[in-house]
Amino acid sequence: MAKRDYYEVLGVSKNASDTEIKRAFRGLAKQFHPDVNPGDKASEDKFKEINEAYEVLSDSQKRARFDQFGHAGFENGGGGSGFSGFDFDMGGFGDIFETFFGGSGFGGRSRNKNGPQKGANLKYAVDIKFEEAAFGVDKEIQVNKMESCTTCNGLGTKDGAAPSTCKHCNGSGQVQVKQNTPLGQFVNIKTCNVCGGEGKIIINPCQTCNGKGKVRKTVKMQIKIPAGIDSGQTISLRGEGDPGTKGGPPGDLFIEVRVKDHQIFERQGNDIVCEIPITFTQAALGSEMEVPTLDGKVKYDIPEGTQTGTVFRLRNKGIPYLRGSGRGDLYVKIHVEIPKRLSEKQKEILRSFSEVSGDEVHENRKSFFNKMKDVFGM
Numbered sequence: 001m002a003k004r005d006y007y008e009v010l011g012v013s014k015n016a017s018d019t020e021i022k023r024a025f026r027g028l029a030k031q032f033h034p035d036v037n038p039g040d041k042a043s044e045d046k047f048k049e050i051n052e053a054y055e056v057l058s059d060s061q062k063r064a065r066f067d068q069f070g071h072a073g074f075e076n077g078g079g080g081s082g083f084s085g086f087d088f089d090m091g092g093f094g095d096i097f098e099t100f101f102g103g104s105g106f107g108g109r110s111r112n113k114n115g116p117q118k119g120a121n122l123k124y125a126v127d128i129k130f131e132e133a134a135f136g137v138d139k140e141i142q143v144n145k146m147e148s149c150t151t152c153n154g155l156g157t158k159d160g161a162a163p164s165t166c167k168h169c170n171g172s173g174q175v176q177v178k179q180n181t182p183l184g185q186f187v188n189i190k191t192c193n194v195c196g197g198e199g200k201i202i203i204n205p206c207q208t209c210n211g212k213g214k215v216r217k218t219v220k221m222q223i224k225i226p227a228g229i230d231s232g233q234t235i236s237l238r239g240e241g242d243p244g245t246k247g248g249p250p251g252d253l254f255i256e257v258r259v260k261d262h263q264i265f266e267r268q269g270n271d272i273v274c275e276i277p278i279t280f281t282q283a284a285l286g287s288e289m290e291v292p293t294l295d296g297k298v299k300y301d302i303p304e305g306t307q308t309g310t311v312f313r314l315r316n317k318g319i320p321y322l323r324g325s326g327r328g329d330l331y332v333k334i335h336v337e338i339p340k341r342l343s344e345k346q347k348e349i350l351r352s353f354s355e356v357s358g359d360e361v362h363e364n365r366k367s368f369f370n371k372m373k374d375v376f377g378m
Helices: 006-010 018-032 041-057 060-074 093-101 130-135 280-285 344-357 363-376
Strands: 122-128 137-148 174-181 184-191 214-225 234-237 253-259 266-268 271-279 287-293 296-302 311-314 330-337
Touching: 006 018, 006 041, 018 041, 041 060, 122 137, 122 214, 130 253, 137 253, 214 234, 271 280, 271 287, 280 287, 280 330, 287 330, 296 311
Parallel strands: 122 253, 271 330
Antiparallel strands: 137 214, 174 184, 234 253, 266 271, 287 296, 311 330
Protein backbone atom coordinates (compact mmCIF):
# COMPACT_ATOMS: atom_id res chain seq x y z
CA MET A 1 0.00 0.00 0.00
CA ALA A 2 1.48 3.31 -1.11
CA LYS A 3 2.25 5.86 1.57
CA ARG A 4 0.11 8.94 1.74
CA ASP A 5 1.53 12.39 1.33
CA TYR A 6 2.78 13.62 4.73
CA TYR A 7 1.00 16.95 4.36
CA GLU A 8 -2.21 15.06 3.67
CA VAL A 9 -1.64 12.89 6.75
CA LEU A 10 -1.43 15.93 9.02
CA GLY A 11 -4.14 17.80 7.12
CA VAL A 12 -2.01 20.88 6.38
CA SER A 13 -0.98 22.68 3.22
CA LYS A 14 2.53 22.52 1.76
CA ASN A 15 3.01 26.14 2.80
CA ALA A 16 2.11 25.43 6.42
CA SER A 17 4.33 27.00 9.07
CA ASP A 18 6.16 25.02 11.73
CA THR A 19 3.58 26.17 14.27
CA GLU A 20 0.68 24.98 12.13
CA ILE A 21 2.35 21.59 11.60
CA LYS A 22 2.99 21.20 15.31
CA ARG A 23 -0.59 22.18 16.17
CA ALA A 24 -2.01 19.70 13.66
CA PHE A 25 0.22 16.91 14.96
CA ARG A 26 -0.80 17.49 18.57
CA GLY A 27 -4.50 17.41 17.76
CA LEU A 28 -4.26 14.19 15.74
CA ALA A 29 -1.92 12.50 18.22
CA LYS A 30 -4.37 13.10 21.04
CA GLN A 31 -7.20 11.73 18.91
CA PHE A 32 -5.50 8.50 17.78
CA HIS A 33 -3.20 7.74 20.72
CA PRO A 34 -3.33 3.97 21.55
CA ASP A 35 -4.07 4.66 25.20
CA VAL A 36 -7.14 6.59 24.16
CA ASN A 37 -8.18 3.82 21.76
CA PRO A 38 -7.06 0.57 23.46
CA GLY A 39 -7.17 -2.48 21.22
CA ASP A 40 -7.99 -0.42 18.11
CA LYS A 41 -5.50 -1.55 15.44
CA ALA A 42 -6.65 1.11 12.99
CA SER A 43 -5.99 3.90 15.50
CA GLU A 44 -2.60 2.42 16.29
CA ASP A 45 -1.64 2.39 12.60
CA LYS A 46 -2.96 5.91 12.19
CA PHE A 47 -0.94 7.05 15.19
CA LYS A 48 2.25 5.61 13.69
CA GLU A 49 1.51 7.31 10.37
CA ILE A 50 0.95 10.66 12.09
CA ASN A 51 4.25 10.45 13.98
CA GLU A 52 6.13 9.41 10.86
CA ALA A 53 4.77 12.41 8.99
CA TYR A 54 5.59 14.76 11.85
CA GLU A 55 9.14 13.41 12.15
CA VAL A 56 9.81 14.50 8.58
CA LEU A 57 7.85 17.75 8.36
CA SER A 58 9.11 19.06 11.71
CA ASP A 59 12.72 18.76 10.55
CA SER A 60 13.67 21.50 8.07
CA GLN A 61 16.23 19.32 6.23
CA LYS A 62 13.97 16.28 6.02
CA ARG A 63 11.06 18.45 4.95
CA ALA A 64 13.12 20.01 2.15
CA ARG A 65 14.13 16.54 0.96
CA PHE A 66 10.53 15.37 1.04
CA ASP A 67 9.34 18.45 -0.87
CA GLN A 68 11.92 17.73 -3.60
CA PHE A 69 11.85 13.93 -3.86
CA GLY A 70 8.76 12.79 -1.97
CA HIS A 71 8.95 9.42 -0.20
CA ALA A 72 11.73 8.38 -2.57
CA GLY A 73 14.05 10.77 -0.78
CA PHE A 74 13.99 8.48 2.26
CA GLU A 75 14.50 5.16 0.50
CA ASN A 76 17.79 3.29 0.03
CA GLY A 77 19.59 5.05 2.86
CA GLY A 78 18.10 8.44 2.13
CA GLY A 79 17.58 9.30 5.74
CA GLY A 80 14.80 6.89 6.69
CA SER A 81 11.61 8.04 8.25
CA GLY A 82 11.01 5.22 10.72
CA PHE A 83 10.53 5.82 14.41
CA SER A 84 14.11 5.01 15.27
CA GLY A 85 15.12 8.53 14.29
CA PHE A 86 12.21 10.36 15.93
CA ASP A 87 13.44 13.33 17.90
CA PHE A 88 11.38 13.29 21.10
CA ASP A 89 12.97 16.49 22.29
CA MET A 90 11.45 18.52 19.47
CA GLY A 91 8.55 19.56 21.65
CA GLY A 92 5.88 17.53 19.88
CA PHE A 93 5.55 14.00 21.14
CA GLY A 94 6.96 14.90 24.54
CA ASP A 95 4.00 17.24 25.11
CA ILE A 96 1.55 14.58 23.94
CA PHE A 97 3.09 12.03 26.28
CA GLU A 98 2.75 14.44 29.18
CA THR A 99 -0.89 15.02 28.28
CA PHE A 100 -1.78 11.32 28.46
CA PHE A 101 0.60 9.95 31.08
CA GLY A 102 0.97 12.92 33.43
CA GLY A 103 4.74 13.27 33.03
CA SER A 104 7.47 13.81 30.52
CA GLY A 105 9.03 10.39 30.22
CA PHE A 106 12.12 11.86 28.54
CA GLY A 107 13.87 13.48 31.46
CA GLY A 108 14.27 17.23 31.67
CA ARG A 109 10.82 18.26 30.36
CA SER A 110 8.76 17.35 33.42
CA ARG A 111 7.62 20.14 35.72
CA ASN A 112 9.14 20.02 39.17
CA LYS A 113 6.09 19.67 41.36
CA ASN A 114 8.26 18.86 44.36
CA GLY A 115 10.25 22.08 44.36
CA PRO A 116 9.63 25.19 46.47
CA GLN A 117 5.95 26.18 46.61
CA LYS A 118 4.56 29.58 47.51
CA GLY A 119 2.24 29.64 50.52
CA ALA A 120 -1.50 30.20 50.20
CA ASN A 121 -2.89 33.73 49.99
CA LEU A 122 -5.30 34.76 52.74
CA LYS A 123 -8.31 37.08 52.66
CA TYR A 124 -9.71 39.18 55.48
CA ALA A 125 -12.50 41.77 55.68
CA VAL A 126 -12.41 44.71 58.08
CA ASP A 127 -15.26 47.13 58.86
CA ILE A 128 -14.40 50.76 59.56
CA LYS A 129 -16.30 53.98 60.17
CA PHE A 130 -16.86 56.69 57.57
CA GLU A 131 -14.47 59.07 59.35
CA GLU A 132 -11.82 56.36 59.66
CA ALA A 133 -11.92 55.83 55.92
CA ALA A 134 -11.59 59.57 55.37
CA PHE A 135 -8.60 60.20 57.64
CA GLY A 136 -7.03 56.75 57.99
CA VAL A 137 -6.75 54.57 61.06
CA ASP A 138 -4.56 51.90 62.66
CA LYS A 139 -6.48 48.68 63.31
CA GLU A 140 -5.71 45.48 65.15
CA ILE A 141 -7.02 42.42 63.35
CA GLN A 142 -6.97 38.71 64.08
CA VAL A 143 -6.08 36.42 61.19
CA ASN A 144 -6.17 32.63 61.09
CA LYS A 145 -2.96 31.54 59.40
CA MET A 146 -0.53 28.63 59.37
CA GLU A 147 2.40 28.98 61.77
CA SER A 148 5.35 26.77 62.58
CA CYS A 149 4.50 24.18 65.22
CA THR A 150 6.19 25.14 68.48
CA THR A 151 5.99 21.59 69.84
CA CYS A 152 8.28 20.10 67.19
CA ASN A 153 9.88 23.36 65.99
CA GLY A 154 8.40 22.77 62.56
CA LEU A 155 10.08 19.38 62.01
CA GLY A 156 6.86 17.38 62.28
CA THR A 157 8.48 14.65 64.37
CA LYS A 158 7.47 13.63 67.87
CA ASP A 159 10.97 13.31 69.30
CA GLY A 160 12.40 16.33 67.50
CA ALA A 161 14.61 14.21 65.26
CA ALA A 162 14.97 15.04 61.58
CA PRO A 163 12.64 13.12 59.21
CA SER A 164 14.10 10.07 57.46
CA THR A 165 14.91 10.13 53.77
CA CYS A 166 12.43 8.11 51.71
CA LYS A 167 14.22 5.01 50.45
CA HIS A 168 11.67 4.41 47.72
CA CYS A 169 12.60 7.60 45.83
CA ASN A 170 15.94 8.32 47.53
CA GLY A 171 14.62 11.66 48.73
CA SER A 172 13.73 13.02 45.28
CA GLY A 173 9.98 12.74 45.77
CA GLN A 174 9.69 11.23 42.30
CA VAL A 175 9.92 7.72 40.87
CA GLN A 176 10.36 6.41 37.34
CA VAL A 177 7.68 4.07 36.03
CA LYS A 178 8.48 2.11 32.87
CA GLN A 179 5.61 1.63 30.45
CA ASN A 180 5.45 -0.39 27.25
CA THR A 181 3.64 1.23 24.33
CA PRO A 182 3.33 0.44 20.62
CA LEU A 183 6.23 2.86 20.12
CA GLY A 184 8.50 1.10 22.58
CA GLN A 185 9.28 1.45 26.25
CA PHE A 186 8.91 4.85 27.89
CA VAL A 187 9.80 6.10 31.33
CA ASN A 188 7.14 8.13 33.11
CA ILE A 189 8.08 10.38 36.02
CA LYS A 190 5.50 10.26 38.81
CA THR A 191 5.17 11.46 42.40
CA CYS A 192 6.38 8.94 44.92
CA ASN A 193 3.36 7.32 46.54
CA VAL A 194 5.30 6.32 49.63
CA CYS A 195 6.28 9.81 50.81
CA GLY A 196 3.68 11.72 48.80
CA GLY A 197 6.39 13.64 46.96
CA GLU A 198 7.97 15.00 50.14
CA GLY A 199 11.16 12.94 49.80
CA LYS A 200 11.11 12.34 53.55
CA ILE A 201 9.17 10.05 55.87
CA ILE A 202 8.14 10.81 59.44
CA ILE A 203 7.88 7.60 61.47
CA ASN A 204 6.79 9.21 64.77
CA PRO A 205 4.75 12.29 63.85
CA CYS A 206 4.22 15.17 66.25
CA GLN A 207 0.81 14.86 67.90
CA THR A 208 0.23 18.60 67.82
CA CYS A 209 0.63 19.09 64.07
CA ASN A 210 0.19 15.46 62.91
CA GLY A 211 3.58 15.57 61.25
CA LYS A 212 2.87 18.62 59.12
CA GLY A 213 5.20 20.91 61.02
CA LYS A 214 2.60 23.70 60.90
CA VAL A 215 -0.60 24.47 62.77
CA ARG A 216 -3.29 27.06 62.14
CA LYS A 217 -3.32 29.79 64.74
CA THR A 218 -5.11 33.08 65.37
CA VAL A 219 -2.52 35.81 64.98
CA LYS A 220 -2.98 39.44 66.00
CA MET A 221 -1.71 42.00 63.53
CA GLN A 222 -1.54 45.79 63.39
CA ILE A 223 -2.49 47.24 60.02
CA LYS A 224 -2.50 50.81 58.77
CA ILE A 225 -5.53 51.84 56.72
CA PRO A 226 -4.63 54.88 54.59
CA ALA A 227 -6.67 58.07 54.46
CA GLY A 228 -9.10 58.28 51.56
CA ILE A 229 -9.71 54.56 51.13
CA ASP A 230 -13.16 53.63 49.82
CA SER A 231 -15.44 50.71 50.53
CA GLY A 232 -14.55 47.61 48.53
CA GLN A 233 -10.90 48.53 48.05
CA THR A 234 -8.22 46.04 49.10
CA ILE A 235 -4.99 46.44 51.03
CA SER A 236 -2.25 43.96 50.04
CA LEU A 237 0.27 42.84 52.64
CA ARG A 238 3.05 40.92 50.91
CA GLY A 239 4.40 37.88 52.70
CA GLU A 240 1.75 37.87 55.42
CA GLY A 241 -0.13 34.83 54.14
CA ASP A 242 0.52 31.16 54.89
CA PRO A 243 4.19 30.09 54.85
CA GLY A 244 5.56 28.37 51.77
CA THR A 245 6.72 24.77 51.55
CA LYS A 246 10.12 23.35 50.69
CA GLY A 247 11.71 26.77 51.06
CA GLY A 248 9.08 28.59 48.99
CA PRO A 249 8.04 32.18 49.80
CA PRO A 250 5.00 32.91 51.98
CA GLY A 251 1.68 33.91 50.48
CA ASP A 252 0.08 37.34 50.75
CA LEU A 253 -2.72 38.75 52.88
CA PHE A 254 -5.48 40.70 51.13
CA ILE A 255 -7.62 42.89 53.38
CA GLU A 256 -10.95 44.07 51.98
CA VAL A 257 -12.12 47.33 53.53
CA ARG A 258 -15.84 47.81 54.17
CA VAL A 259 -16.89 51.35 55.10
CA LYS A 260 -20.04 51.84 57.15
CA ASP A 261 -22.66 54.34 55.96
CA HIS A 262 -22.75 57.76 57.62
CA GLN A 263 -25.90 59.23 59.14
CA ILE A 264 -25.40 62.63 57.49
CA PHE A 265 -22.83 62.41 54.71
CA GLU A 266 -22.93 60.53 51.41
CA ARG A 267 -19.68 59.90 49.57
CA GLN A 268 -19.35 60.55 45.85
CA GLY A 269 -15.77 59.82 44.89
CA ASN A 270 -13.68 62.19 46.99
CA ASP A 271 -16.57 64.62 47.43
CA ILE A 272 -19.24 64.32 50.08
CA VAL A 273 -22.84 65.52 49.97
CA CYS A 274 -24.95 66.69 52.88
CA GLU A 275 -28.63 67.70 52.68
CA ILE A 276 -29.71 70.32 55.23
CA PRO A 277 -33.35 71.27 55.92
CA ILE A 278 -34.11 74.95 56.64
CA THR A 279 -37.33 76.76 57.47
CA PHE A 280 -39.39 78.87 55.10
CA THR A 281 -38.40 81.95 57.08
CA GLN A 282 -34.67 81.14 56.88
CA ALA A 283 -34.95 80.61 53.15
CA ALA A 284 -36.86 83.84 52.60
CA LEU A 285 -34.91 86.14 54.92
CA GLY A 286 -31.53 84.43 54.88
CA SER A 287 -29.78 83.11 57.94
CA GLU A 288 -26.45 82.22 59.47
CA MET A 289 -26.40 78.49 60.18
CA GLU A 290 -24.05 75.76 61.34
CA VAL A 291 -22.97 73.31 58.64
CA PRO A 292 -21.54 69.92 59.69
CA THR A 293 -18.24 68.84 58.13
CA LEU A 294 -15.81 65.99 58.73
CA ASP A 295 -13.64 68.48 60.62
CA GLY A 296 -16.49 69.80 62.82
CA LYS A 297 -19.16 72.46 62.45
CA VAL A 298 -18.58 75.68 60.48
CA LYS A 299 -20.64 78.87 60.13
CA TYR A 300 -22.21 79.56 56.76
CA ASP A 301 -24.46 82.44 55.63
CA ILE A 302 -27.54 81.33 53.73
CA PRO A 303 -28.56 84.23 51.47
CA GLU A 304 -32.16 85.46 51.44
CA GLY A 305 -34.40 83.95 48.81
CA THR A 306 -32.65 80.56 48.88
CA GLN A 307 -34.65 77.92 47.01
CA THR A 308 -35.09 74.20 47.61
CA GLY A 309 -32.39 72.28 45.76
CA THR A 310 -29.81 75.06 45.96
CA VAL A 311 -26.33 73.59 46.42
CA PHE A 312 -23.47 75.36 48.19
CA ARG A 313 -19.88 74.19 47.82
CA LEU A 314 -17.34 74.17 50.62
CA ARG A 315 -13.89 73.59 49.14
CA ASN A 316 -11.42 71.09 50.64
CA LYS A 317 -13.95 69.74 53.12
CA GLY A 318 -14.32 66.36 51.45
CA ILE A 319 -12.33 63.10 51.45
CA PRO A 320 -8.50 63.23 51.16
CA TYR A 321 -7.12 61.78 47.94
CA LEU A 322 -5.80 58.26 48.49
CA ARG A 323 -2.69 58.75 46.38
CA GLY A 324 -1.83 62.41 46.30
CA SER A 325 -2.37 65.63 48.17
CA GLY A 326 -5.50 67.66 48.71
CA ARG A 327 -9.11 66.80 49.42
CA GLY A 328 -12.43 66.74 47.69
CA ASP A 329 -15.24 69.19 48.44
CA LEU A 330 -18.36 69.24 50.57
CA TYR A 331 -21.62 69.99 48.76
CA VAL A 332 -24.48 71.25 50.93
CA LYS A 333 -27.90 70.78 49.36
CA ILE A 334 -30.68 72.95 50.78
CA HIS A 335 -34.16 71.61 51.40
CA VAL A 336 -36.78 74.21 52.34
CA GLU A 337 -39.16 72.54 54.75
CA ILE A 338 -42.82 73.63 54.40
CA PRO A 339 -44.75 73.33 57.68
CA LYS A 340 -47.60 70.83 57.58
CA ARG A 341 -49.53 71.93 60.69
CA LEU A 342 -50.18 75.64 61.27
CA SER A 343 -52.12 77.40 63.97
CA GLU A 344 -54.91 79.79 62.99
CA LYS A 345 -52.71 82.74 63.85
CA GLN A 346 -49.92 81.46 61.61
CA LYS A 347 -52.37 80.92 58.76
CA GLU A 348 -53.74 84.43 59.17
CA ILE A 349 -50.26 85.90 59.02
CA LEU A 350 -49.50 83.98 55.84
CA ARG A 351 -52.76 85.10 54.23
CA SER A 352 -51.91 88.70 55.02
CA PHE A 353 -48.45 88.14 53.58
CA SER A 354 -49.97 86.75 50.42
CA GLU A 355 -52.34 89.68 50.03
CA VAL A 356 -49.64 92.29 50.29
CA SER A 357 -47.10 90.30 48.23
CA GLY A 358 -48.89 89.52 44.98
CA ASP A 359 -46.86 87.98 42.20
CA GLU A 360 -44.02 90.47 42.43
CA VAL A 361 -42.18 88.43 45.06
CA HIS A 362 -42.69 85.13 43.21
CA GLU A 363 -40.66 85.69 40.08
CA ASN A 364 -40.70 82.07 38.88
CA ARG A 365 -44.45 81.77 39.39
CA LYS A 366 -45.07 85.04 37.57
CA SER A 367 -42.86 83.99 34.67
CA PHE A 368 -44.55 80.59 34.41
CA PHE A 369 -48.08 81.99 34.21
CA ASN A 370 -47.02 84.65 31.72
CA LYS A 371 -45.78 81.82 29.48
CA MET A 372 -49.09 80.03 29.89
CA LYS A 373 -50.91 83.12 28.65
CA ASP A 374 -48.70 83.22 25.57
CA VAL A 375 -49.27 79.51 24.83
CA PHE A 376 -52.96 79.11 25.63
CA GLY A 377 -54.18 82.71 25.41
CA MET A 378 -55.47 82.62 28.97
